[in-house]
Amino acid sequence: MGFQYNIKDYDDVAVLPLVHDGEEDSELCRIMYSEEYKQVMSLVRALLTENELSIRALNLTSKAIELSPAFYSVWNYRYRILEHLLQEETLLQNGHDASYLLNKELDWLDEFTLNNPKNYQIWSYRQALLTNLHHHATFIREQPIMELMIDDDSKNYHVWSYRKWCCSHFRTYGHELAFTEKYIDRDVYNNSAWSHRLSVLKQCDVDFDQELGYIKGKIEYVPQNISTWTYLRALFESHSTPAKLVDELLIFTSQFLDESSYALEFFAYLNSLPEVNKPQTAIDAYTTLATKADPIRKNLWDHKIQLLQHS
Amino acid sequence: MGAKNLARANYISSELLGRKRETVEIVTEEPIENIMKEVETDTTIDRHEVMDMCEELLNEPLHALDHDYALKGLKFAFDSNMPPQMVALDASQAWMVYWIANSMQVFNETTIDEENKRKMVEKLFLMSEDKGPFSGGEGQLPHIASTYAAVNALALCDNFDNCWDQLDRKAIYKWLLSLKQTDGGFTTCNPVGERDIRGVYCALSVASLLNIMTDELIEGVLEYLQKCQTFEGGFGATLLQDEAHGGYTFCAVASLCILNKLHTINVEKLMEWCSARQYNEEMGLCGRGNKLVDGCYSFWVGSTAAMIEATTGVECINKQALRKYILNCCQSTTGISLRDKPGKNGDFYHTNYVLMGLAITESTFKYKMEPNKKSPFDLVSIPSTTEDKPSDLSSINPIYGLPSDVVRKFHKHFV
Numbered sequence: 126m127g128f129q130y131n132i133k134d135y136d137d138v139a140v141l142p143l144v145h146d147g148e149e150d151s152e153l154c155r156i157m158y159s160e161e162y163k164q165v166m167s168l169v170r171a172l173l174t175e176n177e178l179s180i181r182a183l184n185l186t187s188k189a190i191e192l193s194p195a196f197y198s199v200w201n202y203r204y205r206i207l208e209h210l211l212q213e214e215t216l217l218q219n220g221h222d223a224s225y226l227l228n229k230e231l232d233w234l235d236e237f238t239l240n241n242p243k244n245y246q247i248w249s250y251r252q253a254l255l256t257n258l259h260h261h262a263t264f265i266r267e268q269p270i271m272e273l274m275i276d277d278d279s280k281n282y283h284v285w286s287y288r289k290w291c292c293s294h295f296r297t298y299g300h301e302l303a304f305t306e307k308y309i310d311r312d313v314y315n316n317s318a319w320s321h322r323l324s325v326l327k328q329c330d331v332d333f334d335q336e337l338g339y340i341k342g343k344i345e346y347v348p349q350n351i352s353t354w355t356y357l358r359a360l361f362e363s364h365s366t367p368a369k370l371v372d373e374l375l376i377f378t379s380q381f382l383d384e385s386s387y388a389l390e391f392f393a394y395l396n397s398l399p400e401v402n403k404p405q406t407a408i409d410a411y412t413t414l415a416t417k418a419d420p421i422r423k424n425l426w427d428h429k430i431q432l433l434q435h436s
Numbered sequence: 437m438g439a440k441n442l443a444r445a446n447y448i449s450s451e452l453l454g455r456k457r458e459t460v461e462i463v464t465e466e467p468i469e470n471i472m473k474e475v476e477t478d479t480t481i482d483r484h485e486v487m488d489m490c491e492e493l494l495n496e497p498l499h500a501l502d503h504d505y506a507l508k509g510l511k512f513a514f515d516s517n518m519p520p521q522m523v524a525l526d527a528s529q530a531w532m533v534y535w536i537a538n539s540m541q542v543f544n545e546t547t548i549d550e551e552n553k554r555k556m557v558e559k560l561f562l563m564s565e566d567k568g569p570f571s572g573g574e575g576q577l578p579h580i581a582s583t584y585a586a587v588n589a590l591a592l593c594d595n596f597d598n599c600w601d602q603l604d605r606k607a608i609y610k611w612l613l614s615l616k617q618t619d620g621g622f623t624t625c626n627p628v629g630e631r632d633i634r635g636v637y638c639a640l641s642v643a644s645l646l647n648i649m650t651d652e653l654i655e656g657v658l659e660y661l662q663k664c665q666t667f668e669g670g671f672g673a674t675l676l677q678d679e680a681h682g683g684y685t686f687c688a689v690a691s692l693c694i695l696n697k698l699h700t701i702n703v704e705k706l707m708e709w710c711s712a713r714q715y716n717e718e719m720g721l722c723g724r725g726n727k728l729v730d731g732c733y734s735f736w737v738g739s740t741a742a743m744i745e746a747t748t749g750v751e752c753i754n755k756q757a758l759r760k761y762i763l764n765c766c767q768s769t770t771g772i773s774l775r776d777k778p779g780k781n782g783d784f785y786h787t788n789y790v791l792m793g794l795a796i797t798e799s800t801f802k803y804k805m806e807p808n809k810k811s812p813f814d815l816v817s818i819p820s821t822t823e824d825k826p827s828d829l830s831s832i833n834p835i836y837g838l839p840s841d842v843v844r845k846f847h848k849h850f851v
Contacts, residue, residue: 143574152562153555154532156518156525170575196527197625198576204628249630279478280727282673282681286632289676314479316725317679323667324677349472351712351725359667384472421719424751425711 128229130188132164134181140167141174165189173202178209180219187233194237200246204253211258227259235270242278248287255294264295272304279308280317289324298328313343319352323359336360341377344388354387358394368400375401382410386418397433404433479726486728489778490718490765499763501794501827503543506773506787510540513772513784514552527572530563530585535788537592541839542791542830553596560586561602568607580615580624583608584638587645588838591846600849609648612639619675620656632673633664637687640694641836644812645843647850658697661688665701668725669709680709682723682736689740690835696810698747707744707752713737714753720761720777721753730776731766731786734758734793739834746801746815746834756822759797763827766790792837795829813847816840 142163158166169189172182186203189196207230209215211223231254238247255262271291274284292298301322308318326336340360344353361367361374375395381388393410396403408430415426474480513536518525525532533556540547548556563586564570569578570586593599615622615635622635629635636657643649664671670680671688678684689706692698713721713733720729721737741753768775772782774790795817804814817831817840830839838846 151555153514153552153559154518154529154536156522156529157520158523158526159520162520162523193523193526195524196576197572197579197629198527201577201625201628245630249624250628253628280724282679286673286676286678289678290674293676312477312479313475314477314726316727320666320668320672320677320679320725347473347475349474355668355725362667386472419716421714421716421754421757422711424754425707428707428750428752 128180128184130184135168135185138168138171140164141170142167162192165192169199169202178206180210182206183210190237194241194244195246197246200250204250207254208258224261230254231266238270239273242274242281245283248283251287252290264291264297267291275308279312279315282317285317285321289321292325298325301325302329302331309343313347314350314352316352319356323356333364344381348381348385348388351387354391358391371395371398371400386414389414389418393429404436408433482728486777487717493764493778494719494760496764498760499767500825501763502767502773507540507543507547509773510536510787527576528582529573530560530570530582530589532784533559534585534589535784537589538838539784539788539791541592541842542795542832545830545839548592550596553593556589556593557596557599560589566604566607567602568604569611577625578611580622580635580638584642587642588836591645591838591842595849600846603646605646605648608642608646612643613653615639616653620660633661633671633684633687636660637691640691644694645836645847647847654695657691658695658700661691662701664688665706669702669705679724682713682721682733686736686740689743693743693815693835694812698743703744703748707750710737710741710744711752714757718761719757720765721758728777729761731762731774731790731793732776734762735789735796735837738793738796739837742796742801742834746803747810755797759794762790762794762797791829792832794827795832796834798826798829799831801834813844
């Protein structure tokens with residue numbers, strides 16, 4: 126049997142429809158399923174009840190998932206099928222090779238993923254597969270799909286999150302600086318890329334001064350950008366002796382006070398630090414934020430001013 | 437992926453998933469309050485599109501909430517079948533029930549009539565034959581998010597037909613324990629599920645409401661939550677320092693409030709992050725840095741701000757401005773009533789969260805008890821007196837996403 130869904134393969138199966146599927150039913154918010162959907166799901170329920178862990182069951186789950194991508198019970202069923210098919214005995218019986226099956230599965234997942242960018246289940250399924258069933262998985266094999274997905278939707282949360290998982294799982298961090306740079310070059314406001322970069326920085330063994338230069342350059346390029354200023358602050362806070370940096374950053378930040386509310390915020394923050402201890406300068410900056418530069422956040426700026434007045 | 441597959445994937449990517457925009461660098465000067473330079477990228481192109489659509493609506497006087505229109509849509513949904521394309525929610529049917537019933541209840545506590553309650557209970561127990569954990573629909577596997585939604589929906593049924601007493605709390609407890617991970621988090625489903633902060637919130641919400649919280653269940657949870665706060669101040673999905681996000685931040689902060697441990701994280705930074713989600717131009721809230729405003733974050737972020745307010749006394753968002761975004765930009769005059777933003781269709785998810793967000797903007801929040809004994813059930817919402825023409829909505833418990841009196845009564849039932 127091939128790896129294609131074909132309705133004829135299930136001729137012998139006694140379908141198992143939903144109990145509450147009748148037209149006379151007064152069920153709340155009942156979904157009017159298409160005939161095809163009813164047929165496929167009734168077959169799934171039938172095979173699931175028999176716990177059939179076969180190639181044709183696998184093909185059926187492909188069809189069911191295609192019709193209802195968020196149907197997590199079918200994803201779980203698919204996982205158990207694959208787990209069974211990969212057992213030595215079953216492999217021998219079916220004349221399959223484990224890596225052949227696994228590659229086939231990853232190819233299928235890749236294609237499915239490209240069509241369902243917002244789906245949750247794909248990634249947890251993929252993680253379970255790579256953690257428990259695939260013993261020769263590599264970071265390299267995961268790269269193209271992650272890159273394609275982020276190329277298409279550069280802030281796709283699931284994919285960035287999956288990428289972090291891959292870095293951690295395969296202990297591979299060597300690609301991350303270049304990878305994030307690619308998306309930062311494309312869109313300097315991409316907070317997902319900045320956030321990813323910061324999360325892997327420690328593992329990337331980056332030279333602090335070099336990274337400081339990098340972020341300063343991006344701020345000079347576009348001063349009004351929350352992502353870069355937050356990144357700069359995190360970098361500053363991660364430094365072992367921030368006191369030494371303060372003067373340098375005060376001078377740097379002062380250049381942008383007229384053109385960036387985030388610069389003003391960072392400037393106020395620096396002046397509030399015990400190392401600088403210029404509460405009045407900070408209060409003035411917060412006042413400018415509250416009245417002119419970022420008035421919608423007045424509540425926060427007033428709170429900051431109060432903290433400074435009481436300390 | 438081989439060259440052939442890659443080509444195919446590229447084809448699907450460009451043909452089926454839409455075009456890719458090249459970055460064009462043009463420096464523009466916008467005539468907004470502060471003349472700040474900006475570079476044209478996907479982020480700014482998308483945002484300007486939204487700003488333009490909001491601008492016109494925001495220039496109009498404050499709209500009133502159209503109760504009649506919204507309620508008509510909600511009641512209609514409860515009395516009708518869902519079209520085939522709703523199959524996308526086939527594995528989240530409890531959510532549908534919760535969103536609609538809760539929206540009705542937030543409007544007015546009498547809008548869910550006895551017949552609706554009967555149908556709701558019947559439907560919800562289809563998803564849990566043994567009255568233990570709930571699944572996404574008949575014959576599906578138990579799921580933590582479905583269980584959360586179903587328990588909230590049952591809370592809204594006011595113990596109709598003794599449905600509260602029918603719950604097998606022991607079975608739910610045992611099952612929650614089975615989802616617990618060694619890192620302190622929870623998975624959504626076994627054997628394959630998502631392991632992120634949503635699982636923690638759903639588990640704690642259900643367990644605290646049903647009074648089945650134990651030390652064993654919450655072991656390691658606090659540390660897990662603390663580690664999910666990121667350098668931005670908000671919370672990411674997992675322990676790997678994912679990007680701070682409104683939905684996950686809500687889950688973390690609500691979980692911390694259930695544990696009475698909000699003070700153990702960096703609240704000051706969290707406040708900064710919440711406040712930074714609000715834009716001067718659109719007035720509404722976004723869910724992440726440099727992302728678009730979306731009505732649903734009126735709840736996810738608005739509720740986080742409400743919990744911070746109750747804990748610290750500091751309001752970190754501008755509720756009046758948010759209220760204007762909701763009333764002027766999130767009401768749709770066709771289809772389902774409340775939406776993400778102008779140009780989008782309404783849906784029940786947004787109706788529920790936009791509506792609760794609106795209730796939050798018209799209230800102030802505090803704890804009844806002394807500071808060291810903060811219980812999630814003592815978080816009270818008081819109508820604020822500053823709003824002209826309030827929308828007349830039920831007061832909300834921001835931790836549970838339910839009307840306050842529903843939470844109180846439901847919890848009391850199991851004590």
